[in-house]
Amino acid sequence: MAAIKLGALSALIGRSSRNNCVRAFSTVMSPPSKAVVYDQHGAPDKVTRLVEIAPVQVKENDVCVKMLAAPINPSDINRIEGVYPVRPQPPAVGGYEGVGQVYAVGNAVNSLSPGDLVIPFPPSFGTWQSYIVKDQSVWHKINKDTPKEYAATVTVNPLTAFAMLQDFVRLHPGDAIVQNGATSIVGQCIIQLALIQGVHSINIIRDRPGADEAKENLKKLGADQVFTESQLNLKNVKDMLGGLPEPALGFNCVGGNAASLVLKFLRNGGTMVTYGGMAKKPVTVSTSSFIFKDLSLKGFWLQKLMSTDKASECKNMIDELLNLMRDGKIKYEMELVPFNDFHSALDKALGKQGSRPKQVLTF
The missing domain is CATH 3.90.180.10 (Medium-chain alcohol dehydrogenases, catalytic domain)
Known part of the structure; x- marks a missing residue:
């Protein structure tokens, strides 16, 4: 027919x-x-x-x-x-x-x-x-x-990355963000979108076979720094920044210890956004992070955003993302x-x- x-x-x-x-x-x-x-x-x-x-x-x-x-x-x-x-x-x-x-x-x-x-x-x-x-x-x-x-x-995934980079902290060229779950589709999109904005990215991945190859793949997408969780089991992770500024914004999709590692990197007054919990473990925050660093913890759920008055804005984001994808500026393996x-x-x-x-x- x-x-x-x-x-x-x-x-x-x-x-x-x-x-x-x-x-x-x-x-x-x-x-x-x-x-x-x-x-x-x-x-x-x-x-x-x-x-x-x-x-x-x-x-x-x-x-x-x-x-x-x-x-x-x-x-x-x-x-x-x-x-x-x-x-x-x-x-x-x-x-x-x-x-x-x-x-x-x-x-x-x-x-x-x-x-x-x-x-x-x-x-x-x-x-x-x-x-x-x-x-x-x-x-x-x-x-x-x-x-x-x-x-x-x-x-779902690219739009989540795009919206989170816009909704919580006003980022400027030269700023930095930190995230766990960097090999996920959201994580890969965050790296590439940050690069387009001139924002540095610090990325945390699991310790697993093939971690070195995963690091190289993320760096090819534009990641500035990529660490496994075990590399960050030290008191002062700031020494690992390699000249990058302390991040004002962090993203957590794992939970547990991986969330704590994101918090370690954040500067005073920084914000961590949780959008997933792959480890199925709660986000644990030290008392000192709240008292002495004045950190903020936020949650993000895309479905809620799309049901608000921002729905038309989301459509514009989708069109912009698709333009970037057609130009080869955002890509991921499928x-x-x-x-x-x-x-x-x-x-x-x-x-x-x-x-x-x-x-x-x-x-």
């Missing part, structure tokens, strides 16, 4: 009455779809399955989108497990972000046309399916020249996996095959 705009169907109606036209529009259906669904919360590799979904009605304000790619994020896994704070109730379709091409639009839709490249914004539950029908307000049109893997992954092979991608995302690039399903 070729891509269509439903309004064009009026030519097929001939001299039918207006009421007949309305009935014709209401009977247009999406193509059959495949989807990754789960009927209950639990281990993602055990509760998910690939199913066929029957065509659904495309109403006058709806847009039918053929999905092109959608990533597997840690938050997607947490939603399936039932431990993420905001999640759909099963039975549900997996996935939260992605990119697609407009396949058909309802008669009342004027802002989008078949062939347009779109992403759901704010991100929307159920992106792990080959066709999605949702109201036109859900879709944000983007540049057609954007590589699909970057378009599919821009809304592995594209056919949608029918989603269980293999899921295993890799769960770490069953060691550390792997971000898994992106392609439809």
Whole structure:
């Protein structure tokens, strides 16, 4: 079935009455779809399955989108497990972000046309399916020249990095930031965005096989300093700065001791922003950090930001990020996996095959 705009169907109606036209529009259906669904919360590799979904009605304000790619994020896994704070109730379709091409639009839709490249914004539950029908307000049109893997992954991790660099401390060229979890997609984006702003980055990674290679890869992205956690088990980490200024801003996505290492680097009056807790350990702060360094601890949750009056600002950030990605100024490694092979991608995302690039399903 070729891509269509439903309004064009009026030519097929001939001299039918207006009421007949309305009935014709209401009977247009999406193509059959495949989807990754789960009927209950639990281990993602055990509760998910690939199913066929029957065509659904495309109403006058709806847009039918053929999905092109959608990533597997840690938050997607947490939603399936039932431990993420905001999640759909099963039975549900997996996935939260992605990119697609407009396949058909309802008669009342004027802002989008078949062939347009779109992403759901704010991100929307159920992106792990080959066709999605949702109201036109859900879709944000983007540049057609954007590589699909970057378009599919821009809304969660890169946008988190961009927003955090802007929202907490006013940074100037020559300033510095410090972060743990530097090999994550957010961490890699922070390094590259800081470089674009003329801001230095001090980065902390786990002690693990391949740490030296990880250090070199981060330095190629623009990292000024990269340390393993064990290198910082000393009283005064400031001696490790190598001439860089003390950071005013730090980012924590790990928790536990890794968060304490970020705090060690911060200057008096500095701020640490926590946006994740991969170690599943609490953030512990010494009394002296509060009393003598006057440090501030903040939290960041992207979903909350996108539901405020800053939603339009977030869209502008996304467009700017996609421009940088098309210009090669922001990049990160991804592995594209056919949608029918989603269980293999899921295993890799769960770490069953060691550390792997971000898994992106392609439809």
